[in-house]
Amino acid sequence: MSARHAAWLFAAPALAVIGVFFFLPVLAALFVSLTDFDLYALADIRNLRFVGLGNY
16 A cells, blocks of 8 residues: 555545534535525425525
């Protein structure tokens, strides 16, 4: 195994953790901010309405 592959092998778990605990919540927050989200939408995903930048 080359040093380059070994470096990626050691970095992969850290990158996966960063992806799960940082990027995934950021993308979810962006999605929720672009919809008309309320607690009633939790019961049925069809209750979500896309409002775009109307929340801002």
